Amino acid sequence: MNLLPQSHEEFRDKEYWDSFFKKRGTKAFEWYGEYAELSGILHKYIKPKDEILVIGCGNSTLSADLYDVGYRKITNIDVSEVAIKKMSEINKDTRPEMTFQSMDATNTSFANDKFSCVLDKGTLDALMPDDGEENQKQIFKLFNEIGRLLRVGGRYVVVSLLQSHVLTIILNHFPKIGWMLRVVHCVDATDHNQTYEGSSGGSRLPVFVVICTKMLGMIGKPAVIEFSVDGETVQRLTCEDELVSSIQRVRQGAIALHRVASGEEGAALDLYRPGEESPRYTVHLANAFSRVAGSPTFAAFLVPQGRETDWLFGSVEGRQQLAKSAGVSRLAVVSLHRGQEYPGGLETIRKEISPCVRRLAPQALRESKIPILSVAPDDAGAVGQRQVIYKGKSAITGDFVVEEVETSRESVNGPKFVRRLIFMQNPRVVQSEAWLKTVKSRKGNPKKVVDNEHLSCDHHYYMLIGVSSVLSEASLVPSKANKVAVVGLGGGGLCMYMQQHFKKASITAVEIDPTIVDVATKYFGLTLSEQLKIHVGDGIEFIINAAKEGKEFSAILFDVNSKDVQKGMSCPPAQFLTKDTLKAVQACLQNTGGIFVLNLVCRSSSLRREAVNSLESIFGSAVCSYKLDEEVNEIFFCSSISMEVEMWKEVIAEGAKAMYGNFHGKGQRSSVIDLNEFSNGLLAANYDV
DSSP: OSSSSSSSHHHHHHHHHHHHHHTTTTTTTTTTTTHHHHHHHHHHOOTTTEEEEEEEEOSSSSSEEEEEETTOEEEEEEEEEHHHHHHHHHHTTTTTOOEEEEOOOOOOOOTTTOEEEEEESHHHHHHHOOEEEEHHHHHHHHHHHHHHHEEEEEEEEEEEEOOHHHHHHHHHGGGGGEEEEEEEEOOHHHHHSSTTTTTTSSOOOOOOOOEEEESSSSSOOOOOEEEEESOOOEEESHHHHHHHHHHHHHHHHHHHHHHHHHOTTTOEEEOOOOOOOOOOOEEEEEEEEOOOOOOOOOOEEEEEETTTTTTTHHHHHHHHHHHHHHTEEEEEEEEEEEEETTTTTTHHHHHHHHHHHHHSSOOOTTTTTOOOOESOOOHHHHHHHHHEEEEEETTTTTEEEEEEEEOOOOTTTTEEEEEEEEEEESTSSSSSSEEEEEEOOSSEEEEEOOOTSSOOOOHHHHHHHHHHHHHTTTTTSSOOOOEEEEEEEEESSSHHHHHOOTTOOEEEEEEEEEEHHHHHHHOOOOOOOOSSSEEEEEEEHHHHHHHHHHHHOSSEEEEEOOOOTTSSSSOGGGGGGSHHHHHHHHHHTTTOOOEEEEEEEEOOOHHHHHHHHHHHHHHHEEHHHHEEEESEEEEEESSSSSOHHHHHHHHHHHHHHHTTTTTOTTTOGGGGGGGHHHHHEEEEOOOOO
């Protein structure tokens, strides 16, 4: 039986409420939470000696609960005579001092200044389902009546969802007449609330308690507006816009919490300290691939600083695998944020995250002790190390940081550190990364420097297989030129490594952002030479102009990140795969028998299909790809020579063998490429995903 209105307007209709309470019977209807969830805040702002008027009481038990803990002077009113009659009968013997009257809250018969508190639980929201003109007139009438009934120093206490139109009308009235305004987020009631009983979708909205205090002599003076995000800490705000922003953040957080708790794939919850603009933690919820038999089990896992981009922690599949390895049916994966300090170590972090983690647990486990796991028992290993060594801003990419973090990779000299370039518009994605090694300075002191003998990004090893397939001495289709164009410089590690292993190649790196060229030079060991040159400019324009000018290359590599993080394809930007761009690539390769190598990062099967169609429309059947395990990168190899895909796969496999078959140097990561696995993993680009 649906007991909710069929349209917003019905909330203000007396006949609706009479019908509602007749159907409802004696069962209490608790908008926005039970007494247990609200009592902690209500007791702070309503005292037992107060004379209380409860407006729109309905058949809620809130007044009875207050009465039973010592609040005796309570008058209840409601427009529904049905509700008043039933509540009077229920309470007349057990709570004789509490009264119930059928009355419209906008037009009461009480004397001026009669009450020290007016309590409103959901009535304001019910009377104002939207910001229509008639609704606004009704609400201002209600506010004026409350102002008449309250004594100086009295409080109008409102339990509300504070949707934008409700918040706006509160701000347009009470601060303007000199009343003090405080808004408190009721965390316990938010957890209890599921928008409205019986609603579909289950979108959780936060519950607030608004305290409007009647003051004299404050008209024309700066309004006193305060906010409490947790029910404990109170902030004095400087303006109304600050309050609106604070409430919006809580609302977004509550919805995110619900999305995460509901198991929505990829949903994330950011946790802030009160008053701070930057998040302190981010939480993802993961369910094991196969649920553990029996009762649900739950734990949290703390990700060390800098490791949040690892596949195991930074992808849905990785977190699912982590939950399975931890032996639990549900796992809250908690990441730490750059720019935050964690001086208390594991113990302090556990105390900070425990309340939120508990809210993500299955209902049956919320009162149990929830284990918080980590990669190491000690603070240093569990919390990790992250050091920001440079902060910058580019006109093209916006804010960015260069940071050094400890990784899980093994090193004979102890912990392995990497240096990373992070664009703050997408801070969970590593734009460039370089290994660091420790050397002695001229004074004999150890210092970290970039290790250009290794590639930190695994997908670069696979991109170089394409270069090897046309430039190595053992190539089955040797190119007639030794020129390579790399569109997308990043930190320059790929280009530096390439010039070491292809001594005869002339390399041009194309980078649109001059700031990034400076960063690569200063922080990532990029060194320019006759063999390696930089072209600062748009990569598409470079390729199209090169084709027009008849320039030829043996290999063209695209390794370009998209600035739009909302798209399902983050590398490359869509314009790099238009037919005009790809025709220009083909024109630069066709006379040399060269190769086009593309790093594709795509989570959308439809966008991947569009990319493959574009490639095959230009390069025909000579297109194959390799998908990296535990990564989102897929490397495409496209030949400018017409051949069947099976032959092309053999050419690529031989390129891998020529590049890595005898790859045994001091400390080299020869294990990064398993030749058999690579050969078996090469697929025609049009395979089904």
